[in-house]
Amino acid sequence: MVKKYLTSHGKSFILRYSPQTLIPPVAQRYLDLPVHPLRPKIQHMYDNRDPETLWWRVSLHQFGQYKRVVRSWTARRARVAFREALKQHGFDEAGKRLEPGTTGYGCMDSPNGGLKGSxxxxxxxxxxxxxxxxxxxxxxxxxxxxxxxxxVLGSQGVTSSTPARKTGLWQPKWSGKTNNNGQ
Structure with a gap:
């Protein structure tokens, strides 16, 4: 499955949005191992999670060299700032509308008027x-x-954030050959 994202770049953050509700890589790691003791709990959690809400998370990919206290402080600041941004736009932490009946968020809209996706x-x-x-x-x-x-995208959906590779520009030397002898 090709994952398509819509990105927004800021000075301090990159927001990466997908209209599908995607399981984060950390949880997917446990789900891919059938004998892992956390697998049933994580599977149950994602099976029962509402797909008509916004699933969001904070990632600190670039902070591996920093101490844990710096990473947790930075993640907490990002979570608080994102919750405030949601509240300012009229949403709760799960992306549900605080005032029902108002929409207008393009492909982020869910049937209940809130935000959906990841x-x-x-x-x-x-x-x-x-x-x-x-x-x-x-x-x-x-x-x-x-x-x-x-x-702007509205019903068009989200397109890939990286440009598609052009086909037909390069052919490997072995293309079209049936065996190592070129026959």
Whole structure:
């Protein structure tokens, strides 16, 4: 399955959105191992999770060299900023509308008027040095960009964030040959 994302880049964050509800890689790692003791619990959790809500998470890919206290502090700041951005746009933490009956978020809309799909907040290293007010404003502007992109796409859906590879430009030397002798 090809995963398609819509991205929004900010100074401190990258927001990566998919209209499908995707299981995060950490959980998928346990689901791929049939004998892992956490597999039944994680399987149950994702089987019973509402697919008509926004599944979001914070990723700290670039923070591996930092101590745990810095990583947890940075992730907490990103979560608080994202929750505030959701609240400012009229949503709760799960992406459900606080005021029912209002829509207009393009392919992010669910039948109940809330947001649906998967969203990953990738925290950039630059966010460490930023004051929290700037982190919050960057999150709000990144979320606004993402919402604007989904409104423009509307029913067209989300296209791949990376350009498609052009076909026919390069052929390997062995293409069309049936065996090693070229016959």
């Amino acid at each position: 969203l990953e907040v990738i925290v950039r290293l630059e966010s460490i040095d930023e004051p929290f007010a700037e982190v919050q404003s960057d999150m709000h502007s990144s979320f606004d960009q993402l919402v604007d992109k989904t409104r």
